[in-house]
Amino acid sequence: MAIHYPNGSTYNWPKDNHRPKSHYNNNKLTLYGDRGMTLEQEINKSNLYYLNQDIAVIHKKPTPIQIVKVDxxxxxxxxxxxxxxxxxxTTDYNGIYxxxxxxxxxxxxxxxxxxPLANFHKxxxxxxxxxxxxxGICFALIKFVKTDELFLFKATDLFSYWDSQYVGGKKSIKKTIIEKLGIKINYSLNPTIPYLSAVDQLLNSKGES
Amino acid sequence: MAIHYPNGSTYNWPKDNHRPKSHYNNNKLTLYGDRGMTLEQEINKSNLYYLNQDIAVIHKKPTPIQIVKVDxxxxxxxxxxxxxxxxxxTTDYNGIYxxxxxxxxxxxxxxxxxxPLANFHKxxxxxxxxxxxxxGICFALIKFVKTDELFLFKATDLFSYWDSQYVGGKKSIKKTIIEKLGIKINYSLNPTIPYLSAVDQLLNSKGES
Known part of the structure; x- marks a missing residue:
C-alpha cells in the first residue's frame, strides 16, 4: 500500500500491515481502486469476478520461464x-467474452x-x-499510476502511434490523446476494474460502423 | 527421441543425437508424424505454421511455476x-481462428x-x-502414441463421458467411441498436425445444425 502525497512523494506502509483499516471495511466506499494492489492484481481480481459470475473466461498467462536445472x-x-x-x-491476458x-x-x-511507447515490446x-x-478484440489497459486513472486504449489506435514513431513520430502518446480516443474505466467495488463495460462500448460501436 | 520396442521397453537415444537421420532429411516422407517429437512439439510447430501463414494465432501457455527464491x-x-x-x-492452448x-x-x-479420463484434471x-x-470452440487432441493416431474430440462429447464416470460410468473412453465421435487427423508435412481442418469440420457442422 502506497500513499501518494500531493507533493509527489510516496509513503509506503510497512509490510506487516499496520495501515488504517480498509475503506471497504468501514462500509464507506472511496473508489480510487485499492491502492495496495498492482494493476495486475486488480485485473486478476476482476477476471476472477467475471469468471465466477459466468460473464467471461479471461486469464493471465503464466510468466514464461526458461528452466535450466531441476532436482x-x-x-x-x-x-x-x-x-x-x-x-x-504475446500479451499477458486473453480469453473469451x-x-x-x-x-x-x-x-x-x-x-x-x-x-511512453517503450512500455510495449515490438x-x-x-x-x-x-x-x-x-x-479479435485487442486493446491495452493503460494506468496513470499517480492519478489512479485507467483507460482502455484500442489496439488499432495503438498501431497508428506505434508505427509513426518509426517515421519521425513521437515515442509516446500524449495523455490528452488517450483521454480522447480511449475509454475511461472507473474503479468499482466488484469487479475492481469493470473493463468489460468498456469492451461493450467497443462492440456496440463495431456494430454501428 | 525414444524408440518403443514391441515388448514395451523403451530405448532413449543419447542426447548427443547419434540417431538415424530423420526421414525428412532423406527426402522420403513417411507421414507417421516425426516420432522424435512429442505431441506438444508437433502442435507448437503446427501453430507456428498457422501463425506465419496468417491462418490463426494459437499459442501454448507457459507452464505455471511458483517462484520461491530469486537471486x-x-x-x-x-x-x-x-x-x-x-x-x-486451464487448458494448455488457446487463441483465435x-x-x-x-x-x-x-x-x-x-x-x-x-x-483414461484421468488424463484430464477436473x-x-x-x-x-x-x-x-x-x-468457444473447445476440444481435446488425443493421441494414441503406439499407433500414431490422432483425433480431435469435441469438449461437449468429453463432458458426457467425464460426468458419467461420477454416476457409475467408466473411467475411460473406448477408442472405438473416439473413432466414431472424434475427427481423425492425419499427419502432414506442413503443418505437422493440420488440426484446423478438423476445426473447419466442426464449424461447418455448427452452421448446419
Missing amino acids: YPKRSAAVIKEAYFQKAS MGNYIDFDAKETRNLTSF HQVEHMRKCVHQG | YPKRSAAVIKEAYFQKAS MGNYIDFDAKETRNLTSF HQVEHMRKCVHQG
Whole structure:
C-alpha cells in the first residue's frame, strides 16, 4: 500500500500491515481502486469476478520461464534449481467474452502527461496486429499510476502511434490523446476494474460502423 | 527421441543425437508424424505454421511455476534459484481462428483400446465448460502414441463421458467411441498436425445444425 502525497512523494506502509483499516471495511466506499494492489492484481481480481459470475473466461498467462536445472528429490516434488525469466512473446491476458476473442496487455506509467511507447515490446504489438487480423478484440489497459486513472486504449489506435514513431513520430502518446480516443474505466467495488463495460462500448460501436 | 520396442521397453537415444537421420532429411516422407517429437512439439510447430501463414494465432501457455527464491547478481540477469511446477488451472492452448475463440488441450496415451479420463484434471474440464458456455470452440487432441493416431474430440462429447464416470460410468473412453465421435487427423508435412481442418469440420457442422 502506497500513499501518494500531493507533493509527489510516496509513503509506503510497512509490510506487516499496520495501515488504517480498509475503506471497504468501514462500509464507506472511496473508489480510487485499492491502492495496495498492482494493476495486475486488480485485473486478476476482476477476471476472477467475471469468471465466477459466468460473464467471461479471461486469464493471465503464466510468466514464461526458461528452466535450466531441476532436482528430483526422492518422495517430494521436483525443485527447479536454476531458471531464467523470458520475455513474453504475446500479451499477458486473453480469453473469451460472449463469443468474442479478447486479447490485451496492461501497462502502468508514473508519467503524468504521456504514455511512453517503450512500455510495449515490438512482438507484443505484432501479436495484437495478428489477433486483430483474425477478428479479435485487442486493446491495452493503460494506468496513470499517480492519478489512479485507467483507460482502455484500442489496439488499432495503438498501431497508428506505434508505427509513426518509426517515421519521425513521437515515442509516446500524449495523455490528452488517450483521454480522447480511449475509454475511461472507473474503479468499482466488484469487479475492481469493470473493463468489460468498456469492451461493450467497443462492440456496440463495431456494430454501428 | 525414444524408440518403443514391441515388448514395451523403451530405448532413449543419447542426447548427443547419434540417431538415424530423420526421414525428412532423406527426402522420403513417411507421414507417421516425426516420432522424435512429442505431441506438444508437433502442435507448437503446427501453430507456428498457422501463425506465419496468417491462418490463426494459437499459442501454448507457459507452464505455471511458483517462484520461491530469486537471486539478482550484479550486471547479469535475475536467476531463479528455487521454484516449483504448478498445476495448470486451464487448458494448455488457446487463441483465435477466423473470429473463433479456440481452446484445447493435448493428451497422449500409450493405451491401445481406450483413453483414461484421468488424463484430464477436473479444473481443465471445468475451464472448457465455461469456454463452451461463452461460445468457444473447445476440444481435446488425443493421441494414441503406439499407433500414431490422432483425433480431435469435441469438449461437449468429453463432458458426457467425464460426468458419467461420477454416476457409475467408466473411467475411460473406448477408442472405438473416439473413432466414431472424434475427427481423425492425419499427419502432414506442413503443418505437422493440420488440426484446423478438423476445426473447419466442426464449424461447418455448427452452421448446419
